[in-house]
Structures are given as C-alpha cells and as structure tokens.
C-alpha cells in the first residue's frame with residue numbers, strides 16, 4: 001500500500017485502482033468494475049442504477065441491503081422490497097415465478113431480483129449454481145434484471161468448489177467486499193456491464209464515494225485477491241469447528257448446522273443474547289447478538305484454529321455458567 005502508484009481516481013487517473021478494477025472484472029467474467037468505499041455503498045448504488053422510487057425489488061428475507069443499511073434502500077434508492085423464500089431465508093426459481101404478478105396499477109412495478117450469496121443473515125447460506133441459473137432464467141423470462149450482493153461471493157465459490165465467474169455468469173451485475181474475509185482494510189467493488197458501471201460511477205459521485213488517490217486501498221485489494229482467496233477454506237473449517245462445539249454445548253442451540261461458509265448462528269436457550277454477549281466480552285470473546293436470543297460468530301483471517309478452539313471453549317464455559 002505504501003508503495004502503490006497513485007493518481008486522481010475521480011479523473012480516472014489512478015493506475016492501481018484501474019488495475020484492481022480490471023483484475024476483478026476479468027476474474028468475474030464481466031466487462032467492467034468500480035471500486036467503492038463499502039459494501040453498503042455498492043448495494044445502494046446498484047439499487048439506484050436499476051430502480052426508480054416506488055419500484056419493487058424481490059429478495060430473500062433478511063437481505064443485507066434492506067435489513068442492515070440504516071434504511072438507505074428506502075431513504076436513498078426509494079425502493080419497495082418484497083421478501084420471497086423459505087424458512088432457510090433462501091429462494092428458488094419456483095418461488096420467484098410465484099411472486100410475479102400481472103401488470104396492474106395497484107402493484108408497484110417489479111424491476112429487480114436481488115440475490116445475496118452467501119446470505120449473511122441466513123448464517124452464510126449459499127445459493128448453488130443450479131438455483132442461481134434457474135432464478136436468472138425466470139427473471140429473464142419476466143424481463144427483470146438480476147443483481148447479486150457478492151460481499152461474500154468468494155466464500156460461496158470456495159464452498160461450492162466452483163470458479164466465481166461461473167456463479168455470476170447469468171446475473172446482470174454483482175459486487176465483492178475486499179474488507180471482509182479477504183482482509184483488506186477498506187473497499188468493495190461493483191462488477192457488471194460497461195453501461196452499468198458508467199451509471200454506477202455517477203451514483204458513486206452523488207453519494208460522495210468517488211475518492212482521489214485511492215490506489216493505496218486498491219493495492220490492498222490486489223494483495224487480498226492474490227493471497228487470501230484459497231485460504232477462505234480455513235475460515236470455513238474453523239466455523240465448522242466452532243459450530244460442532246456449540247452443537248455439543250449445554251445451553252446453546254446451533255441454528256445453521258448445514259452451514260458451509262464462515263458464519264455460525266446460535267441461540268441461547270435461556271436468558272437473552274445481549275447479556276450473553278456481555279459475559280463473553282468479559283471472558284475475552286467478541287461476538288454479536290442478531291436477535292433476542294440469537295448470536296452470530298464469524299471466522300476470518302485474523303482468527304486461527306487455536307483462537308477458534310479457545311473461542312469454542314469460552315462459549316461453552318459461559319453457556320454452562322448460564323444454564
């Protein structure tokens with residue numbers, strides 16, 4: 001990062017940003033890419049490119065763009081979300097087909113189908129290739145656009161053992177977070193057609209996300225893509241280890257035993273999650289509450305196998321004191 005060659009990216013003069021955008025676009029099999037400061041901005045820009053206020057977006061329950069972005073989808077993009085799918089918080093082509101409605105002035109015009117892969121709130125659940133392709137086929141037959149929130153798309157690709165371009169082949173556009181499992185300090189990338197990225201560039205400017213010498217951030221992104229992708233497998237293995245310990249622990253219930261990526265969701269059987277978080281923090285373990293009784297733990301490159309074993313031991317001890 002310290003030696004990155006930089007220029008003014010607002011004027012498209014930063015060679016390192018351009019190299020990152022080219023690298024990501026090629027890897028994802030799309031025409032163009034755009035560095036933005038955060039996953040939230042990537043999501044909101046995608047909504048703004050495709051939708052006008054009042055347009056409907058079909059998406060899985062608990063999708064990050066509506067559940068965890070401070071109300072931006074309503075306040076900035078002005079979209080009306082409709083959740084579709086099952087108790088596992090995913091949906092398939094048949095769910096999408098059922099959700100389609102004939103044109104009628106009483107309904108908001110459906111504009112966009114939104115995927116999130118892996119799905120954060122569903123415990124890092126993965127839409128597999130067949131599901132994505134079927135959803136895209138149904139969307140295409142209804143002349144709907146498909147955007148995929150790919151904050152953790154490389155986790156999904158690793159879990160499915162497929163190259164990432166295969167996972168996004170049929171979606172119109174997608175994104176990638178550099179600052180989650182990949183370990184870079186800042187940044188997300190939007191990826192799609194040249195026209196999508198050109199429009200996204202204007203919304204990025206509107207939102208104040210166009211940066212100057214951002215090559216220092218892009219350099220970290222290039223490093224992460226070169227060094228930190230295959231090792232996502234370790235994060236997944238560590239999450240399974242943590243999940244197995246939680247499954248055995250008295251006083252805790254594992255919510256996503258079928259989890260394949262780096263997120264573990266679990267419930268405290270008695271008491272509330274906020275209290276459990278506090279007692280874990282007192283014992284040196286940081287986790288977050290995502291519901292009254294539900295907690296979420298995420299593995300990443302700063303937490304090795306030994307740290308996960310210690311975390312598992314702490315969780316079991318704190319839960320034991322509770323029950």
Ligand SMILES: Cc1ncc(COP(=O)(O)O)c(C=O)c1O
Pocket residue numbers: 037038039040041043064065116118119120149151152177179188
């Ligand atoms: C699926 C998903 N999309 C988008 C985001 C937003 O990313 P950021 O925190 O960089 O704004 C997150 C953050 O956790 C996420 O899980």
